[in-house]
Amino acid sequence: MTNEHAAGKVEVSDRSVLDHIRELVAEEQRLYQHRAPTDADQERLQKVKIELDQYWDLLRQRRALEEFGRDPADAHLRPAQIVEKYEG
Numbered sequence: 001m002t003n004e005h006a007a008g009k010v011e012v013s014d015r016s017v018l019d020h021i022r023e024l025v026a027e028e029q030r031l032y033q034h035r036a037p038t039d040a041d042q043e044r045l046q047k048v049k050i051e052l053d054q055y056w057d058l059l060r061q062r063r064a065l066e067e068f069g070r071d072p073a074d075a076h077l078r079p080a081q082i083v084e085k086y087e088g
Contacts, residue, residue, distance in 0.1 A: 054080060
């Protein structure tokens with residue numbers, strides 16, 4: 001979804017964002033199940049965690065815009081450097 005979203009080829013909806021989040025969570029769980037994760041597994045896990053943060057942020061943006069009568073399509077995927085500084 002990331003590449004398609006960035007290229008503007010896909011209409012983004014809350015459903016598509018949630019579906020992508022579910023896919024990332026499933027991949028994250030698979031990576032955590034490896035008994036002896038490789039360096040590549042560890043690297044991918046870090047990327048998945050960041051992408052999850054980005055997509056949760058995108059979903060929150062969309063819902064906030066909609067709540068206040070604005071177009072959820074105005075939400076955008078923020079850079080990792082921004083979402084990784086959030087505290088939760």
